[in-house]
Amino acid sequence: MKNNSNKGKMTAIFCGFLLLICSQVLAGQKIHTVYFEGEENELHVYRINGTKPGKTLLIVGGIQGDEPGGFLAADFYADFLLEKGNLIVVPRANFPSILKMERKINQDMNRKFLDDDIPNYETKVVTVLKKLICESDCFLNLHEGSGIYSTEFEDEMKNQERFGQSIIADNTVLEKTGSEENINLEQMAQIVIAKINRHIKNKEHYFHFNNHRTNDPDSIHKEQLKSATYYAYQSCKIPAFGIESAKSLPLEQKVRQHIYAINGFMEVFDIIPQTPRVDLKEPEMQYMIISVNDSIPVVVGKMQHLKINKGDTVKVLDILANYERGLSVDVIGLGNQFNDMKKKLVINESTRIEAKKDFYKCGSVFLDIDSKASKAVSLLAVSESNDTQEIRYKLIINGKTKIIDNYSHLSIRRGDKLIIEDILTGKVDPSKYIVNFKGFIGNLHNNNGEDRGYVIDTSEGSLLTRYSLKKKGRQYYVLTTLNGKEVGKIFVDIQSQANEEI
Numbered sequence: 001m002k003n004n005s006n007k008g009k010m011t012a013i014f015c016g017f018l019l020l021i022c023s024q025v026l027a028g029q030k031i032h033t034v035y036f037e038g039e040e041n042e043l044h045v046y047r048i049n050g051t052k053p054g055k056t057l058l059i060v061g062g063i064q065g066d067e068p069g070g071f072l073a074a075d076f077y078a079d080f081l082l083e084k085g086n087l088i089v090v091p092r093a094n095f096p097s098i099l100k101m102e103r104k105i106n107q108d109m110n111r112k113f114l115d116d117d118i119p120n121y122e123t124k125v126v127t128v129l130k131k132l133i134c135e136s137d138c139f140l141n142l143h144e145g146s147g148i149y150s151t152e153f154e155d156e157m158k159n160q161e162r163f164g165q166s167i168i169a170d171n172t173v174l175e176k177t178g179s180e181e182n183i184n185l186e187q188m189a190q191i192v193i194a195k196i197n198r199h200i201k202n203k204e205h206y207f208h209f210n211n212h213r214t215n216d217p218d219s220i221h222k223e224q225l226k227s228a229t230y231y232a233y234q235s236c237k238i239p240a241f242g243i244e245s246a247k248s249l250p251l252e253q254k255v256r257q258h259i260y261a262i263n264g265f266m267e268v269f270d271i272i273p274q275t276p277r278v279d280l281k282e283p284e285m286q287y288m289i290i291s292v293n294d295s296i297p298v299v300v301g302k303m304q305h306l307k308i309n310k311g312d313t314v315k316v317l318d319i320l321a322n323y324e325r326g327l328s329v330d331v332i333g334l335g336n337q338f339n340d341m342k343k344k345l346v347i348n349e350s351t352r353i354e355a356k357k358d359f360y361k362c363g364s365v366f367l368d369i370d371s372k373a374s375k376a377v378s379l380l381a382v383s384e385s386n387d388t389q390e391i392r393y394k395l396i397i398n399g400k401t402k403i404i405d406n407y408s409h410l411s412i413r414r415g416d417k418l419i420i421e422d423i424l425t426g427k428v429d430p431s432k433y434i435v436n437f438k439g440f441i442g443n444l445h446n447n448n449g450e451d452r453g454y455v456i457d458t459s460e461g462s463l464l465t466r467y468s469l470k471k472k473g474r475q476y477y478v479l480t481t482l483n484g485k486e487v488g489k490i491f492v493d494i495q496s497q498a499n500e501e502i
């Protein structure tokens with residue numbers, strides 16, 4: 001069993017940027033639990049807790065694999081976020097049967113909730129479902145039924161014994177013990193049925209309440225004593241309903257009917273969805289799709305290197321990230337200052353292509369000029385980053401590019417204009433570092449210490465002398481940190497102009 005608290009780690013990192021918005025989001029959360037991981041009956045359970053406390057509705061789909069209307073509808077709710085109340089969503093209770101598009105594999109899973117310990121995977125899943133049912137305030141089991149339920153016998157496919165287009169309960173009233181009030185199951189179902197029927201054009205397809213009277217001596221549905229809803233009704237004492245779309249209807253209509261039913265029960269239990277859903281996960285680029293010299297595009301993963309030849313043209317065709325909108329790329333040192341997507345650029349020096357989601361940097365790939373490869377055998381090679389943590393600095397001094405090694409000295413003259421364009425690194429995305437010219441403030445509004453990209457004027461009085469070595473204003477340093485730890489430094493020695501000393 002594995003727990004993935006999706007909002008925990010990811011959002012926490014991203015919240016550094018958006019503290020106000022995130023404090024709201026973190027209050028609600030989504031926990032994805034995987035049971036029987038790696039087995040064919042792997043069971044995925046999504047618990048979605050609203051920002052405000054409330055009732056818990058359990059939605060189970062796919063307990064029988066040949067009823068897609070149910071599990072496809074349930075699937076949408078796994079991605080929900082809630083304002084109030086809770087959902088427990090099991091989109092695919094019986095995954096092996098879904099894969100085979102069959103009602104059952106060893107046993108009908110919905111006939112195993114009464115004293116059945118035959119050792120098979122169905123038993124294991126049912127044990128988990130039983131626990132989830134008793135944790136909830138209401139349970140919906142999503143099905144497709146053959147034919148259409150009717151209180152009158154109309155024909156072979158439309159009569160009292162059919163299931164389709166009905167909300168089934170095991171009784172009209174759920175009798176509670178102790179001081180708790182009884183729950184009128186029929187009334188609850190009728191409220192939801194009215195909501196569903198508003199969306200159904202053909203009156204012949206209207207939903208109806210279908211009372212199985214499961215425990216009555218003359219019930220025609222005695223087999224339901226072994227069902228999940230009866231377990232909920234009898235053992236957990238919670239309202240439970242089978243939602244049945246008629247098998248013969250188009251798939252989309254079946255799914256929609258289930259959705260109207262789920263939404264209806266959510267309203268009844270005052271479970272309120274977030275609309276729109278606010279999920280500020282940290283932006284992350286996965287792949288860049290790049291064409292070199294108009295060739296067939298290659299897929300380059302985050303932090304991978306693409307070997308090219310000097311003078312090749314490179315065009316980024318697309319990027320794949322955990323967001324679809326707001327994406328752009330910047331070919332460092334080339335192209336324009338906004339977006340280099342789909343622009344054909346001639347590459348003469350090794351550089352990096354940075355992906356952004358809005359203004360958030362979300363991953364880079366590297367273009368390495370391969371000086372050894374001959375033009376004739378120019379094969380596109382994508383490689384993983386090398387392991388060295390080597391850092392070099394790409395600087396622009398009075399408009400001229402200069403690359404220098406870590407822990408080396410840069411000698412410039414007073415008044416020179418210096419830009420730390422970027423650092424060139426191996427394994428770690430350069431945007432994860434902070435490169436800080438001590439004694440210079442790049443961004444006055446947000447002095448996070450990051451000084452890449454700013455024009456650093458070294459004229460007398462432009463820098464803060466107290467940060468220079470020995471406070472003499474002659475030697476400054478640039479400190480590079482990763483997660484707050486020093487990983488590099490260069491020294492900037494400012495030579496006096498000839499007349500300064502006199």
Ligand SMILES: [Zn+2]
Pocket residue numbers: 064067142143144145
């Ligand atoms: Zn079914």
